[in-house]
Amino acid sequence: NAGVTQTPKFQVLKTGQSMTLQCAQDMNHNSMYWYRQDPGMGLRLIYYSASEGTTDKGEVPNGYNVSRLNKREFSLRLESAAPSQTSVYFCASSSQALQGQDGYTFGSGTRLTVV
Amino acid sequence: AQTVTQSQPEMSVQEAETVTLSCTYDTSESDYYLFWYKQPPSRQMILVIRQEAYKQQNATENRFSVNFQKAAKSFSLKISDSQLGDAAMYFCAPRRDGGTSYGKLTFGQGTILTVHP
Numbered sequence: 274n275a276g277v278t279q280t281p282k283f284q285v286l287k288t289g290q291s292m293t294l295q296c297a298q299d300m301n302h303n304s305m306y307w308y309r310q311d312p313g314m315g316l317r318l319i320y321y322s323a324s325e326g327t328t329d330k331g332e333v334p335n336g337y338n339v340s341r342l343n344k345r346e347f348s349l350r351l352e353s354a355a356p357s358q359t360s361v362y363f364c365a366s367s368s369q370a371l372q373g374q375d376g377y378t379f380g381s382g383t384r385l386t387v388v
Numbered sequence: 389a390q391t392v393t394q395s396q397p398e399m400s401v402q403e404a405e406t407v408t409l410s411c412t413y414d415t416s417e418s419d420y421y422l423f424w425y426k427q428p429p430s431r432q433m434i435l436v437i438r439q440e441a442y443k444q445q446n447a448t449e450n451r452f453s454v455n456f457q458k459a460a461k462s463f464s465l466k467i468s469d470s471q472l473g474d475a476a477m478y479f480c481a482p483r484r485d486g487g488t489s490y491g492k493l494t495f496g497q498g499t500i501l502t503v504h505p
Contacts, residue, residue, distance in 0.1 A: 306492070313397075315479060315495040331492070363433065365493075376423045376483065377493060379433035 275299050279364050279380035286354040286387045294349040294383050296364030304367045305347035306377065307331075307339060309360040316363060322347055354387045361385070390415050394480055394496035401470045402504050408455075409465045409499045411480030418442075421483045422456065422463045423493065428476040436478070439463065467501075475503045 277298045286292055298305065303324045308316040308331075318331030320339040328339050336358060338350045347366075351358060361384050365377035391414045401407035413422075424436040439447045439456050446454050451471075455464045463482075467474055480496040 308495075313497060315392075315394075315497045316493075317495075318492060321492060361431065365433075376421070376425075376435050376438055376481075377433075382431045384431075
Protein backbone atom coordinates (compact mmCIF):
# COMPACT_ATOMS: atom_id res chain seq x y z
CA ASN A 274 0.00 0.00 0.00
CA ALA A 275 1.20 3.48 -0.83
CA GLY A 276 2.00 5.68 2.11
CA VAL A 277 4.60 6.43 4.76
CA THR A 278 6.65 3.60 6.24
CA GLN A 279 8.45 3.99 9.55
CA THR A 280 10.88 1.59 11.13
CA PRO A 281 11.16 0.31 13.76
CA LYS A 282 7.72 0.26 15.40
CA PHE A 283 9.11 -0.23 18.90
CA GLN A 284 12.53 0.36 20.41
CA VAL A 285 14.06 0.36 23.86
CA LEU A 286 17.35 2.18 24.34
CA LYS A 287 19.67 2.69 27.24
CA THR A 288 20.62 6.23 28.19
CA GLY A 289 23.50 7.38 26.01
CA GLN A 290 22.88 4.96 23.16
CA SER A 291 22.30 6.22 19.66
CA MET A 292 19.84 5.16 17.02
CA THR A 293 18.25 6.23 13.76
CA LEU A 294 14.54 6.17 12.98
CA GLN A 295 13.88 5.52 9.34
CA CYS A 296 11.05 6.97 7.26
CA ALA A 297 10.20 6.49 3.59
CA GLN A 298 7.28 7.64 1.48
CA ASP A 299 6.27 6.51 -1.98
CA MET A 300 3.80 9.27 -2.88
CA ASN A 301 6.35 11.57 -4.52
CA HIS A 302 5.74 14.16 -1.81
CA ASN A 303 8.09 17.10 -1.53
CA SER A 304 7.86 17.76 2.19
CA MET A 305 8.55 15.47 5.12
CA TYR A 306 8.26 15.96 8.87
CA TRP A 307 9.19 14.39 12.18
CA TYR A 308 6.92 14.85 15.19
CA ARG A 309 6.96 13.53 18.71
CA GLN A 310 3.81 12.83 20.70
CA ASP A 311 3.77 13.04 24.46
CA PRO A 312 0.75 12.65 26.75
CA GLY A 313 -1.22 15.88 27.13
CA MET A 314 0.94 17.77 24.65
CA GLY A 315 -0.29 16.74 21.23
CA LEU A 316 2.24 16.39 18.45
CA ARG A 317 5.24 18.68 18.39
CA LEU A 318 7.41 19.28 15.36
CA ILE A 319 11.04 18.21 15.72
CA TYR A 320 12.44 18.79 12.23
CA TYR A 321 11.07 19.15 8.77
CA SER A 322 12.27 19.09 5.20
CA ALA A 323 10.35 21.34 2.85
CA SER A 324 12.02 19.77 -0.17
CA GLU A 325 14.85 17.42 -1.06
CA GLY A 326 18.14 18.87 0.08
CA THR A 327 16.73 21.14 2.78
CA THR A 328 16.07 20.61 6.47
CA ASP A 329 14.95 22.99 9.19
CA LYS A 330 14.38 22.93 12.92
CA GLY A 331 10.92 22.72 14.33
CA GLU A 332 9.65 23.40 17.82
CA VAL A 333 11.72 20.81 19.75
CA PRO A 334 14.94 20.01 17.81
CA ASN A 335 17.41 19.66 20.69
CA GLY A 336 18.97 16.21 20.92
CA TYR A 337 18.05 15.24 17.37
CA ASN A 338 19.51 15.37 13.90
CA VAL A 339 17.92 14.60 10.55
CA SER A 340 18.96 13.64 7.07
CA ARG A 341 16.91 14.00 3.91
CA LEU A 342 18.66 11.22 2.04
CA ASN A 343 16.62 11.66 -1.14
CA LYS A 344 13.07 12.62 -2.02
CA ARG A 345 11.67 9.43 -0.50
CA GLU A 346 13.61 9.12 2.74
CA PHE A 347 13.90 11.28 5.84
CA SER A 348 15.69 9.86 8.88
CA LEU A 349 15.80 11.05 12.49
CA ARG A 350 18.87 10.37 14.62
CA LEU A 351 19.27 10.41 18.37
CA GLU A 352 22.99 10.73 19.05
CA SER A 353 22.87 10.17 22.81
CA ALA A 354 19.44 9.10 23.98
CA ALA A 355 18.00 10.56 27.18
CA PRO A 356 14.94 9.47 29.20
CA SER A 357 13.26 12.76 28.18
CA GLN A 358 13.22 11.44 24.62
CA THR A 359 10.88 8.64 25.56
CA SER A 360 7.95 9.30 23.26
CA VAL A 361 6.03 8.19 20.22
CA TYR A 362 7.61 9.49 17.02
CA PHE A 363 5.68 10.11 13.83
CA CYS A 364 6.97 10.75 10.36
CA ALA A 365 4.68 12.49 7.89
CA SER A 366 4.77 13.77 4.35
CA SER A 367 2.82 16.22 2.25
CA SER A 368 2.80 17.67 -1.23
CA GLN A 369 3.24 21.43 -1.19
CA ALA A 370 2.29 21.51 -4.86
CA LEU A 371 -1.34 20.98 -3.89
CA GLN A 372 -1.33 24.15 -1.80
CA GLY A 373 -2.13 22.55 1.50
CA GLN A 374 -5.36 20.80 0.70
CA ASP A 375 -3.98 17.35 1.44
CA GLY A 376 -2.86 17.76 4.99
CA TYR A 377 -0.32 15.14 5.94
CA THR A 378 0.01 11.42 5.43
CA PHE A 379 1.39 9.87 8.59
CA GLY A 380 3.42 6.79 9.29
CA SER A 381 2.25 4.38 11.96
CA GLY A 382 4.65 5.72 14.57
CA THR A 383 7.61 4.45 16.59
CA ARG A 384 7.26 3.97 20.31
CA LEU A 385 10.67 4.70 21.82
CA THR A 386 11.54 4.08 25.45
CA VAL A 387 14.83 5.28 26.90
CA VAL A 388 15.78 3.66 30.20
CA ALA B 389 4.46 31.03 17.01
CA GLN B 390 1.07 29.62 16.25
CA THR B 391 -0.89 28.26 19.21
CA VAL B 392 -3.78 25.84 19.12
CA THR B 393 -6.08 25.23 22.09
CA GLN B 394 -8.41 22.32 22.57
CA SER B 395 -10.06 23.14 25.86
CA GLN B 396 -11.77 19.77 26.36
CA PRO B 397 -9.27 17.08 27.39
CA GLU B 398 -12.06 14.49 27.43
CA MET B 399 -15.57 14.25 26.05
CA SER B 400 -18.16 11.51 26.05
CA VAL B 401 -21.26 10.84 23.99
CA GLN B 402 -23.96 8.22 23.73
CA GLU B 403 -24.07 6.16 20.60
CA ALA B 404 -26.26 7.79 17.91
CA GLU B 405 -26.09 11.21 19.56
CA THR B 406 -24.19 14.33 18.54
CA VAL B 407 -21.04 15.76 20.08
CA THR B 408 -19.01 18.89 19.35
CA LEU B 409 -15.28 19.21 19.95
CA SER B 410 -13.90 22.71 20.24
CA CYS B 411 -10.70 24.25 18.94
CA THR B 412 -9.34 27.78 18.90
CA TYR B 413 -6.12 28.94 17.31
CA ASP B 414 -3.99 31.97 16.96
CA THR B 415 -2.57 33.08 13.62
CA SER B 416 -1.70 36.33 11.91
CA GLU B 417 -1.93 34.85 8.43
CA SER B 418 -4.89 35.14 6.10
CA ASP B 419 -4.33 32.03 4.00
CA TYR B 420 -4.35 28.72 5.79
CA TYR B 421 -6.06 25.38 6.02
CA LEU B 422 -7.47 23.69 9.09
CA PHE B 423 -7.65 19.98 9.72
CA TRP B 424 -9.11 17.57 12.20
CA TYR B 425 -7.25 14.30 12.71
CA LYS B 426 -8.45 11.21 14.51
CA GLN B 427 -6.11 8.88 16.37
CA PRO B 428 -7.71 5.59 17.44
CA PRO B 429 -5.97 3.19 19.85
CA SER B 430 -4.04 1.79 16.88
CA ARG B 431 -2.06 5.06 16.98
CA GLN B 432 -2.58 5.74 13.28
CA MET B 433 -3.31 9.39 12.45
CA ILE B 434 -6.36 9.63 10.18
CA LEU B 435 -7.53 12.78 8.42
CA VAL B 436 -11.17 13.46 9.27
CA ILE B 437 -11.98 16.76 7.60
CA ARG B 438 -10.33 19.89 6.18
CA GLN B 439 -11.42 23.51 5.84
CA GLU B 440 -9.97 26.28 3.68
CA ALA B 441 -9.83 29.53 5.58
CA TYR B 442 -10.89 31.60 2.59
CA LYS B 443 -14.12 29.63 2.22
CA GLN B 444 -17.08 30.79 4.26
CA GLN B 445 -18.97 27.54 3.76
CA ASN B 446 -18.37 25.00 6.49
CA ALA B 447 -16.89 21.69 5.37
CA THR B 448 -18.86 18.47 5.70
CA GLU B 449 -17.77 14.84 5.34
CA ASN B 450 -20.63 12.43 5.94
CA ARG B 451 -21.34 12.53 9.70
CA PHE B 452 -18.54 15.02 10.37
CA SER B 453 -18.91 18.75 9.94
CA VAL B 454 -17.15 21.85 11.15
CA ASN B 455 -18.25 25.21 12.47
CA PHE B 456 -15.57 27.60 11.24
CA GLN B 457 -15.62 31.11 12.66
CA LYS B 458 -12.66 32.89 11.06
CA ALA B 459 -12.96 36.15 12.97
CA ALA B 460 -13.14 34.30 16.26
CA LYS B 461 -10.40 31.86 15.14
CA SER B 462 -12.59 28.96 16.13
CA PHE B 463 -12.81 25.59 14.37
CA SER B 464 -15.09 23.09 16.08
CA LEU B 465 -15.85 19.55 14.93
CA LYS B 466 -19.37 18.15 15.11
CA ILE B 467 -19.90 14.40 14.98
CA SER B 468 -23.48 13.38 14.28
CA ASP B 469 -24.99 9.95 14.86
CA SER B 470 -21.92 8.93 16.88
CA GLN B 471 -20.68 5.39 16.43
CA LEU B 472 -18.52 3.19 18.63
CA GLY B 473 -15.79 3.42 16.02
CA ASP B 474 -15.60 7.18 16.53
CA ALA B 475 -13.95 6.65 19.91
CA ALA B 476 -10.46 8.10 19.59
CA MET B 477 -8.24 11.07 20.33
CA TYR B 478 -9.07 14.01 18.07
CA PHE B 479 -6.56 16.69 17.12
CA CYS B 480 -7.20 20.09 15.63
CA ALA B 481 -4.37 21.26 13.35
CA PRO B 482 -4.08 24.52 11.42
CA ARG B 483 -1.65 24.46 8.51
CA ARG B 484 0.32 27.55 7.67
CA ASP B 485 0.69 28.31 4.00
CA GLY B 486 2.70 31.46 4.08
CA GLY B 487 6.22 32.66 4.67
CA THR B 488 8.92 30.47 6.13
CA SER B 489 6.42 28.25 7.93
CA TYR B 490 4.98 26.98 4.70
CA GLY B 491 3.21 23.70 5.03
CA LYS B 492 3.73 23.11 8.75
CA LEU B 493 0.92 21.74 10.88
CA THR B 494 0.57 22.81 14.50
CA PHE B 495 -1.43 20.43 16.66
CA GLY B 496 -3.64 21.04 19.63
CA GLN B 497 -3.33 18.97 22.78
CA GLY B 498 -6.09 16.61 21.70
CA THR B 499 -9.52 15.60 22.98
CA ILE B 500 -10.24 12.02 24.00
CA LEU B 501 -13.71 11.04 22.81
CA THR B 502 -15.49 8.14 24.49
CA VAL B 503 -18.62 6.70 22.89
CA HIS B 504 -21.01 4.84 25.19
CA PRO B 505 -23.26 2.10 23.78
